[in-house]
Amino acid sequence: MDDLLVARLREGLPVEAVLTDPDVTVAYARDRAGFCPAGVPAAVVVARTVDQVRHTLRTATELGVPVVPQGARTGLSGAANAADGWLVLSLARMDRILEIDPVNRIAVVEPGVVNADLTRAVQVHGLTYPPDPSSWEECTIGGNIATGSGGLCCVKYGVTAEYVLGLKVVLGDGRLLRTGRRTAKGVAGYDLTRLFVGSEGTLGVVVGAVLALRPLPPPQLVLAAEFPSARAAGEAVCAVMTAGHTPAMLELMDATSIRAVNTLLHMGLPPTTEALLLIASDGPDPAAELSALAELCTAAGATTVVPADTVAESELLLAARRSALVALDAVKGASMIDDVCVPRDRLADLLEGVAAIGARHGLTIGVCAHAGDGNTHPTVCFDPADADEGRRARESFDEIMALGLELGGTITGEHGVGVLKKEWLARELGPVGVEVQRRLREAFDPAGILNPGKVL
């Protein structure tokens, strides 16, 4: 079967596009999610053109071989994982920026363009592509679209879905579908564009995208505010938003995350504080806005409030925040990052609940959060050599999602469902939601070859 697959693939693909050496293909087995099964693919196609993608999918349909599309495999839910005998379709080499149009504020890109490369390319034109997942130096636009990525700037600038205007998609049977538009507005037919955003490769394979850009904002300044409790920090977040501010960033690090970053990187974050808020302003007068924000933090109980005087100081604070996941991973050798989003006035409840879950299971759980959005990343640290600790880590991970749902939130703010959260998706959607989503999926992929077993 594998031989037939490879032979058929090669009928329409250059030799170097089809990888079969297990020593090579093993690298394409999985993304960065823990606790997700992954197997050995039968072959990996590294596509460079739309026609190559079409041939690949036609072949897969003909032979009934499941296909998993991949970008940079930086995902955190196992959506890009292969299974034994599957075909991996890598879009990472379709990495050309085809067009940057400053008048219409759009970029036209292939799916393999790296997020940060696009950001830098449009910057030259005084523009920016806001969505900025932590993996932005590696992750691809196609992957961002597949997972509906967020990032640090979403509180002011929104998520990936807000920036995808139109798509070129190859369907499971190899047909090419164009969705959406190049214009600022458009309501012609059902919004398939946004349906593909976050669909994790289960409805079709994105081979091109028209993206909206924004004028580049001025450099941001960051304020660091220390709080004696998660609750006080949560109150400050609510106070900031209720007062009508929309910071360019509103991030939270708890004591565990701060200590982890200090241990790993010696960044000199305040070691005794219970919760740190990093609040950025990129408004016309950032110093003035930061001073208003500082007052709100103080009123909410902040013990220390330090505005960065320079952009360089601000970057340093953000670098600390961005390194939190790596630092938490180093605490015990492994970690599982959760992605629960709650209404922002339930942030403190979530943080306290996570602390209780950690205490109950005897585990270290650090929390970073895109606090302005209520999007938390409780990260469960565990020793990968300790099976019992691993089991407790997984239990805590699940309990955190249950808590998120109980607080009116969602099991995933920006990382997606993949295989990691499939069962939890069913709990969030309920039976009618699951049934409708299944029917919808079948309408797009009647043969069931597109990333089966992912999402639902």
Added chain:
Amino acid sequence: MDDLLVARLREGLPVEAVLTDPDVTVAYARDRAGFCPAGVPAAVVVARTVDQVRHTLRTATELGVPVVPQGARTGLSGAANAADGWLVLSLARMDRILEIDPVNRIAVVEPGVVNADLTRAVQVHGLTYPPDPSSWEECTIGGNIATGSGGLCCVKYGVTAEYVLGLKVVLGDGRLLRTGRRTAKGVAGYDLTRLFVGSEGTLGVVVGAVLALRPLPPPQLVLAAEFPSARAAGEAVCAVMTAGHTPAMLELMDATSIRAVNTLLHMGLPPTTEALLLIASDGPDPAAELSALAELCTAAGATTVVPADTVAESELLLAARRSALVALDAVKGASMIDDVCVPRDRLADLLEGVAAIGARHGLTIGVCAHAGDGNTHPTVCFDPADADEGRRARESFDEIMALGLELGGTITGEHGVGVLKKEWLARELGPVGVEVQRRLREAFDPAGILNPGKVL
């Protein structure tokens, strides 16, 4: 059949909720689109609760009676039109604002809430609901969601789709589906919420919505700039956007619209100019921004640039713009408003092309446009008593859509497809797009009772 339908409806509905008197039901036959067929409904249900909607749809499915959901019937594409023997389901009386939550910046509403009522209600909390279709004093949120409404503020604040976080929807078979979330972010499963936005009542009936709100911006100031040609005005629009401005509004009126408004309302708009731009700033220093915008207009060839000194003066200019459609309708007694959106650097081409179409058919066509979005409303004036002029009006209307597609645009920026633009939708989507959209529709409404014959 009608008797059976009414009897079954009344089993689960109060007497006053089921209207059958033809003198009354005739008022529910159509929305505001011209050239669209409409028939006499068998009955009208005026629902007040979710359970009443569920009973209505269960009954319709059981008896195989097509249902058309309606809000305020201010739509412009015939999507809300009934046909003979259909059931009209009016959501206009489900008009409660259930919750306004300033901390999370959301409102929870029933579908019949009038757009302007919501805007005023949230204003008290220092918040706003931006989407502002011209009919905002009448149109309902449910109708806005069904059609994916835009408005004047979209260039800065986006369209309806950007503000719908979650929905309660009754499916054709009466089941209740919840989509989306109350949180700022969320990617749990396929984005059904945005799929329902713009689906014109063909996938399900929206009975509740969680809407995102924004902090109320400061009052805006408006600049009026007169241009000697459509091309010069189009160049000014490009210059404004390329320079990194995002005005709160960027509207265009052509000479025909200006004259029509002056004739009807004696508003003293400049009578000899070829194109007028109205540009609004609601930034922290609107006067300074207007002065930068004025320079860009002058450089693009504006003959006169007049910044409004006061908010009252600004409101007057916008009132003139908002009255353009009524004024154009009065020119010959009837009009057809088109809704073509093009890349903003093709705006001048569109305007010149429309003028040529009008000249060829011997018709008056006035153009207003949300110029910052490239979203134009060429409005074909005709005498409803003159059959030949009516025919030519319809031809011009179609030629304008063809021109829009040719310029890389879409046949509808914000009014939707309904019955008016069905054939044109097929041209825009192409055969694969149509087939996928049809399959998707069948997945949601296998019985085919939801607003059949609309969209596609």
